[in-house]
Structure formats: structure tokens, C-alpha cells
Amino acid sequence: MFASLAGVLFDGFAFGMLLFLLSVGLSVTLGMMNFVNLAHCSFAMIGGYATVSLANRYGWPFLATLPAAFVAAGGVAIALERTLFRRLYRASDLDQCLLTIGMVFISIAAYAFFYGTVVQSTPMPSYLKGSVQLFGMSFAAYRLFLIAMGLVVAATLVFALETTRFGAQVRAAVDNQRMARGLGIDVDRAFMITFALGGGLAGLGGALAIEIVGLDHAFALNYLVYVLIVVAVGGLGSIGGSFAAAVVLGVSDMAGKYYFPWLGAFVIYLVMVALLMWRPVGLFGKR
Amino acid sequence: MLSARNLNKRFGSLVVAQDLSLELPPGVRYALIGPNGAGKTTLINLLTGMLAPDSGRIFLGGDEITGLKPEARVRQGLARTFQINTVFPQLTPLESVAIAVLERERHAHNWWRGLPAFAPAIDEAQAILERLRLAGVADRPTRELAYGQQRLLEIALALATRPRVLLLDEPAAGVPKDESAELFSVIAGLARELTILFIEHDMNVVFRFASRIIVMVGGRILLEGTPEEVRSDDRVREVYLGRAHARAA
Amino acid sequence: MEKGRAEVSYFRAQARWRPLELAFWAATLLPFVVTPSYLSLASQIAITALFALSLDLLLGYAGIVSLGHAAYFGFGAYSAGLLSKHYLGEPLTGLVVGAAAAGILGYVTSHVIVRFRHLALIMLTLGLGLLLAEAANSASALTGGADGLQGVKMSPLLGFKFDLYGRTAYAYSLAVLFCVFLVARRIIHSPFGLALRGIRENATRMPAIGAPVLAHLRKVYTIAAAMAGAAGALLTQTTSTVSLEVLSFGRSADVLVILILGGAGRLYGGIVGAIIYMVARDQFSGLNPQYWYFWIGLLLVAVVMFLPNGILGGLSALRKKPQ
Numbered sequence: 001m002f003a004s005l006a007g008v009l010f011d012g013f014a015f016g017m018l019l020f021l022l023s024v025g026l027s028v029t030l031g032m033m034n035f036v037n038l039a040h041c042s043f044a045m046i047g048g049y050a051t052v053s054l055a056n057r058y059g060w061p062f063l064a065t066l067p068a069a070f071v072a073a074g075g076v077a078i079a080l081e082r083t084l085f086r087r088l089y090r091a092s093d094l095d096q097c098l099l100t101i102g103m104v105f106i107s108i109a110a111y112a113f114f115y116g117t118v119v120q121s122t123p124m125p126s127y128l129k130g131s132v133q134l135f136g137m138s139f140a141a142y143r144l145f146l147i148a149m150g151l152v153v154a155a156t157l158v159f160a161l162e163t164t165r166f167g168a169q170v171r172a173a174v175d176n177q178r179m180a181r182g183l184g185i186d187v188d189r190a191f192m193i194t195f196a197l198g199g200g201l202a203g204l205g206g207a208l209a210i211e212i213v214g215l216d217h218a219f220a221l222n223y224l225v226y227v228l229i230v231v232a233v234g235g236l237g238s239i240g241g242s243f244a245a246a247v248v249l250g251v252s253d254m255a256g257k258y259y260f261p262w263l264g265a266f267v268i269y270l271v272m273v274a275l276l277m278w279r280p281v282g283l284f285g286k287r
Numbered sequence: 288m289l290s291a292r293n294l295n296k297r298f299g300s301l302v303v304a305q306d307l308s309l310e311l312p313p314g315v316r317y318a319l320i321g322p323n324g325a326g327k328t329t330l331i332n333l334l335t336g337m338l339a340p341d342s343g344r345i346f347l348g349g350d351e352i353t354g355l356k357p358e359a360r361v362r363q364g365l366a367r368t369f370q371i372n373t374v375f376p377q378l379t380p381l382e383s384v385a386i387a388v389l390e391r392e393r394h395a396h397n398w399w400r401g402l403p404a405f406a407p408a409i410d411e412a413q414a415i416l417e418r419l420r421l422a423g424v425a426d427r428p429t430r431e432l433a434y435g436q437q438r439l440l441e442i443a444l445a446l447a448t449r450p451r452v453l454l455l456d457e458p459a460a461g462v463p464k465d466e467s468a469e470l471f472s473v474i475a476g477l478a479r480e481l482t483i484l485f486i487e488h489d490m491n492v493v494f495r496f497a498s499r500i501i502v503m504v505g506g507r508i509l510l511e512g513t514p515e516e517v518r519s520d521d522r523v524r525e526v527y528l529g530r531a532h533a534r535a536a
Numbered sequence: 537m538e539k540g541r542a543e544v545s546y547f548r549a550q551a552r553w554r555p556l557e558l559a560f561w562a563a564t565l566l567p568f569v570v571t572p573s574y575l576s577l578a579s580q581i582a583i584t585a586l587f588a589l590s591l592d593l594l595l596g597y598a599g600i601v602s603l604g605h606a607a608y609f610g611f612g613a614y615s616a617g618l619l620s621k622h623y624l625g626e627p628l629t630g631l632v633v634g635a636a637a638a639g640i641l642g643y644v645t646s647h648v649i650v651r652f653r654h655l656a657l658i659m660l661t662l663g664l665g666l667l668l669a670e671a672a673n674s675a676s677a678l679t680g681g682a683d684g685l686q687g688v689k690m691s692p693l694l695g696f697k698f699d700l701y702g703r704t705a706y707a708y709s710l711a712v713l714f715c716v717f718l719v720a721r722r723i724i725h726s727p728f729g730l731a732l733r734g735i736r737e738n739a740t741r742m743p744a745i746g747a748p749v750l751a752h753l754r755k756v757y758t759i760a761a762a763m764a765g766a767a768g769a770l771l772t773q774t775t776s777t778v779s780l781e782v783l784s785f786g787r788s789a790d791v792l793v794i795l796i797l798g799g800a801g802r803l804y805g806g807i808v809g810a811i812i813y814m815v816a817r818d819q820f821s822g823l824n825p826q827y828w829y830f831w832i833g834l835l836l837v838a839v840v841m842f843l844p845n846g847i848l849g850g851l852s853a854l855r856k857k858p859q
């Protein structure tokens with residue numbers, strides 16, 4: 001019983017790290033521009049399929065594909081931000097919603113066209129396979145790796161946001177966009193960079209997700225809900241909030257699947273709706 | 288008619304209303320003046336229920352309205368206009384004012400009868416627009432109206448609720464000088480028994496149209512009195528007129 | 537007095553039936569004679585149009601964005617299905633029950649939903665929709681789960697059996713659509729409808745002119761939910777089955793696409809959108825559904841970027857231009 005509890009916590013924490021990577025970018029960009037980007041998980045798919053292609057077709061080692069996934073997703077994010085999203089910052093949330101849903105549909109169809117509808121997998125290097133013995137229990141090596149990645153990214157983001165000049169600009173823009181503009185901060189540029197970083201991190205998340213949850217063409221829609229929950233619960237623009245929300249969601253999702261498998265995702269949705277009703281700005285949100 | 292006792296409100300550490308008390312007798316034309324950021328708009332928001340005070344009580348015609356929702360206060364006869372045009376861009380002035388009249392007559396819940404069946408309400412809306420010289424544009428979408436006409440529509444919307452007390456937040460904000468005089472003559476021509484409080488920065492206008500003046504500074508009421516008293520008060524001259532004159536010069 | 541009459545006539549002119557409208561409704565009878573082999577498609581279109589009309593009241597007139605409107609459609613569909621499976625198969629009763637059940641659900645949920653705007657509203661409607669879909673999936677003893685609800689048996693409608701060609705089905709769906717359309721038309725030309733447009737245009741101003749915004753929104757939400765429930769019930773009754781798809785996110789997204797395509801905030805927006813969407817989907821039915829969604833996605837992007845008021849909005853802009 002205890003062993004299984006520890007196992008659920010561990011797996012849930014690892015899943016939470018994945019959710020954190022997938023959603024942190026959306027949280028920050030939403031906080032800055034209030035741009036409702038439902039296509040955020042499409043960036044994750046870009047990263048995922050970049051890894052699949054490079055590893056399976058060109059034989060790149062898995063670890064080497066991860067930066068490529070980040071760059072590919074971030075690059076597409078920049079291109080889209082410049083051409084499409086930029087024009088809709090002042091549009092209604094409905095228009096933003098529609099445009100980005102349209103992009104979700106397009107990305108799903110495009111991947112179904114190029115890669116088919118089968119679940120993709122990619123070979124893992126031997127050191128990420130199997131498990132590691134710690135404190136008399138065995139932990140899956142890949143999940144440990146995933147947790148390490150999540151923690152490193154979270155720490156880097158928090159550190160960068162707190163100490164760098166750019167971080168200060170981002171914080172100011174999230175806090176109060178208009179005032180930040182008044183202070184002479186180039187919010188549009190800051191947003192573009194944040195958007196690209198967020199897309200890149202989602203791409204990284206998508207690549208790392210392959211081993212845990214698989215990757216198929218419907219990823220952009222299936223994980224959108226998880227990402228939205230993290231953002232909604234964590235609060236807009238809060239990295240710490242996203243982290244905490246992602247962990248809570250990951251653990252409760254795993255626990256739900258382990259202990260109440262017949263309920264499916266019901267518990268998760270219920271928690272989301274209840275939390276939104278209780279605190280519409282999220283647990284850690286300021287606004 | 289309208290009175291407030293010891294209203295307090297702070298945004299975080301910023302005190303925007305400190306122990307505000309005021310008493311507006313029926314039919315009086317009050318001007319509320321004070322430098323930018325003095326808390327004038329906030330006071331209107333508190334009185335009309337758009338902001339909840341941290342403490343204090345508000346009475347309208349002897350009844351306490353402190354806990355009432357904004358729309359309930361409107362129904363009791365407390366109407367306001369907004370400093371920044373807050374109108375219905377796609378609706379026509381006639382439609383906009385008709386909403387307010389229908390709401391007041393408690394017809395707005397009615398979804399089973401067509402609007403033409405409510406001729407008295409529509410006629411009244413049209414009459415209000417005529418009084419404010421908007422009849423000519425009554426059927427045009429509001430967003431096509433000139434800025435000054437939208438300012439008038441602000442007042443028309445408030446009048447349509449048939450208020451006992453009317454709070455006007457800088458009705459002439461952004462309107463050119465000559466048009467502003469015209470606008471205030473419209474306001475001055477409103478029913479005598481209507482209690483009016485208006486915020487205005489132009490002291491000529493204030494002295495011409497107000498029978499009493501409230502001076503606010505830093506969330507506090509500095510002084511309340513007749514135009515003469517205010518004109519001759521040294522403190523007012525210092526904090527307000529002095530600066531205004533300096534700017535004008 | 538003379539002036540006043542002129543002003544009332546402005547509203548009368550707004551509510552007047554135009555020749556094009558009459559022609560449109562007359563044309564809805566054409567499938568019986570012109571394309572009798574497409575009657576089941578026609579009844580699907582009528583049902584979808586009804587669903588889109590209900591969303592139009594919410595989104596187009598009251599300004600409430602919903603990504604989970606299928607919740608009410610599906611709730612009506614399952615209510616009508618369960619009624620006919622376990623108690624009685626009389627269609628009109630089923631229709632009323634489906635609409636009432638969805639209306640009640642709408643009334644209950646409206647207390648939460650109308651308080652929110654923007655992102656929170658979008659997520660909340662999405663969440664409620666998913667919640668209900670997942671609940672139906674879990675409660676497979678009641679709903680049949682992924683296999684769908686089997687054993688829905690319909691009795692004849694006023695003596696007419698539901699025939700293989702879909703003649704009764706289309707006549708029935710069309711009649712219900714028309715009746716509900718009349719109600720919706722009445723609503724938008726009523727004081728309540730005007731107040732809704734006021735809320736859509738400026739929700740902060742409304743309380744300042746004495747309007748109880750939340751109460752108005754709760755009411756329209758309930759009405760729209762009941763309409764969606766009626767559409768769901770019709771689908772159940774004309775197809776004699778209910779699948780989980782009626783509650784899916786895809787259905788919520790589809791109806792949004794349809795309405796936006798046709799033109800939100802216009803009475804015929806949802807109907808025109810439904811016709812175009814459903815006919816196109818039927819024509820491309822050979823296409824893999826994945827690719828269908830590619831075009832839908834492209835269409836959405838194009839509509840948002842180039843045709844913000846939908847097809848009907850674009851047409852009326854074209855018509856006004858020469859003047």
C-alpha cells in the first residue's frame with residue numbers, strides 16, 4: 001500500500017513536470033497579453049514530431065533531439081506570432097479562441113496526413129531505460145530524468161525572471177501591461193520572445209511526453225484541457241503557481257487513474273470546475 | 288435627498304476616500320471639484336454601488352441604500368453618467384434610451400411581446416432624445432455619432448431612468464469650450480426638483496451653474512459651501528485654484 | 537404624437553417579415569420534392585440549425601461565449617432517449633422532456649456561468665462540457681457508454697411513422713425548427729431581446745441604467761439551453777440512437793464554427809451556417825474526417841481574419857457598399 005502510494009506520488013510528480021513544461025509558456029503569455037491561445041499544445045506536437053522524425057528517420061540520439069524540438073517549436077511560435085497572432089491582441093476573446101481552435105484543427109490534420117494516426121514512439125538510450133534503486137524502491141530512470149528536467153527548467157525560469165533585465169520587463173508586463181508600456185518597456189518585443197520561449201518549452205514537453213503518454217495527431221486537443229487546467233488553477237503569469245498546479249494535477253490524475261479507474265477524467269474536470277468557481281483567477285493568480 | 292456618512296475606501300495602501308460625509312438636499316445643483324486623482328470618480332462609484340465602501344453608510348430620500356446593488360439604486364432614483372463615454376456602440380440612441388425606459392417600467396423581462404407594443408416607452412425615449420437635441424440621430428448606430436453627441440447620450444441614458452438624484456462625472460470632458468457651454472445649458476434646463484451633482488474642472492462653468500460646491504483633495508472633503516465661500520477660501524485657492532490659474536496662465 | 541408614431545414604426549420595421557425570409561422558409565419545403573433522397577440529411581441540417589440558433593441567442597445576442605454548449609444538446613438527447621427507452625416513445629412528449637431537462641440543467645449551471653467573462657468563462661464552459669461528457673462515459677449502465685444508448689424506440693408522430701426515407705423526420709425537425717425560430721425571433725424583437733443586446737454591447741453600462749444583468753443572462757442561458765435540449769431530443773428521435781458524440785467537445789466546436797461561419801448576432805446566421813456546413817460535409821464525406829477538419833480549421837482562420845461578421849455579415853456589407 002505504502003509502496004504503491006509512493007509509486008503514485010512519484011509517477012504523478014513526473015507527469016506533473018511534463019504538464020509544467022507544457023503549460024508554463026501559456027501561463028506567462030496569457031498573463032502578459034491576455035491572448036487566449038488554445039493552440040498552445042500544437043507547439044508541443046511540433047516538438048514531439050521533430051523528435052520522432054530526427055530519432056527515427058535520421059537516427060539522432062534522443063538527447064540530441066531535445067534541443068531541436070525546442071528550437072523547432074519556438075521557431076514556429078515566432079513565425080505565427082509575427083504573422084497571425086499579433087493582429088489579434090486587441091480582438092475579442094472569441095476571435096482569439098476561434099483562430100487558435102482553427103490552428104489546432106489544422107495541426108491535427110497536418111500531422112495525421114504526414115504521420116498517420118498511429119501512436120508514435122521513439123527509441124530510448126539504454127541509460128534512460130529500466131529503473132534505479134533508491135531507498136529500497138525502484139524508480140523508472142526516464143521519470144527521474146523527466147523530473148530533473150522539470151526542476152532545472154523551473155529553477156532556470158524563476159532565476160531568470162528574478163535576476164535578468166528581461167525577466168524584470170516580463171514581470172512588469174504581466175503585472176500591468178499599460179504601465180509597463182508607459183515605462184518605455186517594449187512589451188510587444190518582450191511578448192514575442194516570451195511567446196517563443198513558451199512555445200519552445202511546450203515543444204520540449206511534447207518531445208519528453210512521447211515516452212510517457214505517447215504522441216499522436218490528437219495530442220493538441222487531448223492535452224489542451226490539462227494545460228488549461230494548470231493555467232487556470234495556477235493563475236495567469238505565475239511560474240510558481242503553474243509549477244504547483246501542475247504537480248497537484250499530475251499527482252491527482254495518477255491517483256485517480258490508480259485508485260478510481262472507473263471515474264476516468266471525471267475527477268480532474270470536477271476539480272477544475274470547482275476551483276474555477278471558487279477562484280476564477282487561479283489559486284496563485286494576482287488578478 | 289442623497290446623503291453619505293463616513294465613507295472610507297482604500298485601494299491597497301492608497302486611501303481614495305477618507306471619512307467622506309455629504310448631504311445633498313432636493314433640487315440643489317452641486318459641483319464637485321478637486322485636482323486629478325482626488326477621488327471624485329471614486330466617490331460617485333461608491334455612491335452608486337459600483338464600488339463597495341470599506342465602511343460608511345449611504346441614504347437616498349431617507350432610505351438606506353448602502354447594501355443595494357447598482358441597478359437597485361438606479362430603480363430608487365439614483366442615476367449617473369461616466370467620465371469616459373460608456374454607451375452601446377452598435378445600438379441606436381433610440382434603442383439605448385428605450386432599454387433604460389423599459390427597464391424602469393419593468394418591461395425588460397418581457398420576451399413574448401414585440402417592441403412596437405410598448406409605444407409609450409418608445410415615445411418617452413424619443414422625447415428624451417429630443418430634449419437633448421439628439422432626435423436627428425436617433426436612428427443611427429451610436430458609434431457613428433459625434434463625440435459631443437455621445438456625451439449627450441450619456442445624460443439621456445441617465446435621465447431615462449427618471450432619477451431623483453443625478454450624478455454627472457465630467458459631462459463636458461473632452462468637449463470643446465463652446466459646445467461645453469451649450470451642454471451645460473441643457474443640464475441647467477433640467478427639471479428644478481432634480482438634485483444634480485456634477486464634476487467639472489472648468490471653474491467658470493462651475494461658478495456659473497453650481498449653487499453649491501464641494502472641494503475634494505486626496506480622498507477628503509476639504510470644504511463645502513456656496514461659490515462665494517469657495518472662491519474666497521484660501522485653502523482652496525492654494526490647492527486647487529492656484530494650480531488651475533497657474534495652468535491657465 | 538406624430539413623431540412618436542414614426543419612432544414606433546422604426547421598431548415595427550425592424551420586426552417586419554421580409555420577402556426574402558418568406559421565400560427562404562418556402563424553400564425549406566423543396567427537399568420533399570426536389571431531393572427526396574436527401575431528406576435525412578435535411579433533417580440533420582434542421583436539427584443543427586436549431587442548435588446553432590440556440591447558441592446564437594447566447595453568443596450573438598447576449599455575448600456569452602461558450603465552448604461547451606453540447607452539454608445541453610447532449611443532455612436533451614439522452615433525456616429523450618432514456619424516456620423513450622424506458623417509459624414511452626411518444627415523440628412530442630420526448631421533445632418536451634428533452635427541452636425541459638436541458639432547460640433545468642441550463643438554469644442550474646447559469647447561476648455559475650453568467651458571473652464569468654473572458655478566459656474564465658471559456659474555460660468554465662469547456663470544463664462543464666467535458667465534465668458532463670465524462671460523466672456520461674462513466675455512467676455506462678445508464679447511458680450505454682461508448683456503445684451508445686441502444687433500444688430507443690419511437691412511436692409514430694401524430695399517426696405518422698418515422699419512415700426510412702426520413703420524410704416524417706424532416707417534416708418533424710423542420711416544424712420544430714420553425715416554431716422555435718418564431719420564438720427566437722419574438723425574443724430578439726422584444727424588450728428582453730433589446731436588453732440582451734445592451735448587455736452584449738456594454739455590460740458595465742447596463743446596471744447604471746437599472747438593468748439586472750445577471751438575471752437577464754440567467755434567463756437567456758436557460759432559454760438557450762432548453763432550445764439546445766430540444767435539438768438534441770430531435771436528433772435522438774430521428775436517428776433512434778444516442779452516442780457519446782452528442783456531448784463531445786467536437787460538437788460544441790462545430791456549432792460554434794457553424795454560427796461564426798453564418799454570422800453570429802443574426803437570426804439566420806446559424807441556419808445559413810448549418811446548411812453550408814452540413815452540405816459541404818456531406819459532399820466531402822468520402823474525405824477522411826481528419827482532412828475535413830483541416831479545411832474547417834483553415835476556414836476558421838480565414839473567417840476570423842477576413843470575414844469577422846460571417847457570411848451573412850459579408851453579404852450585407854456588400855449590399856450596402858454601392859449606396
Ligand SMILES: Nc1ncnc2c1ncn2[C@@H]1O[C@H](COP(=O)(O)OP(=O)(O)OP(=O)(O)O)[C@@H](O)[C@H]1O
Binds near residue numbers: 327
Ligand atoms: N480600481 C482602482 N484600483 C486602484 N486604484 C484606483 C482604482 N480606481 C481609482 N484608483 C486611484 O484612485 C485615485 C482616485 O481616482 P479617481 O478616478 O476617483 O480620481 P478623480 O478625482 O476622478 O480624478 P480625475 O479628475 O482624473 O477624473 C487615483 O489615484 C486612481 O489612480
Ligand SMILES: [Mg+2]
Binds near residue numbers: 327328329370456
Ligand atoms: Mg474622474
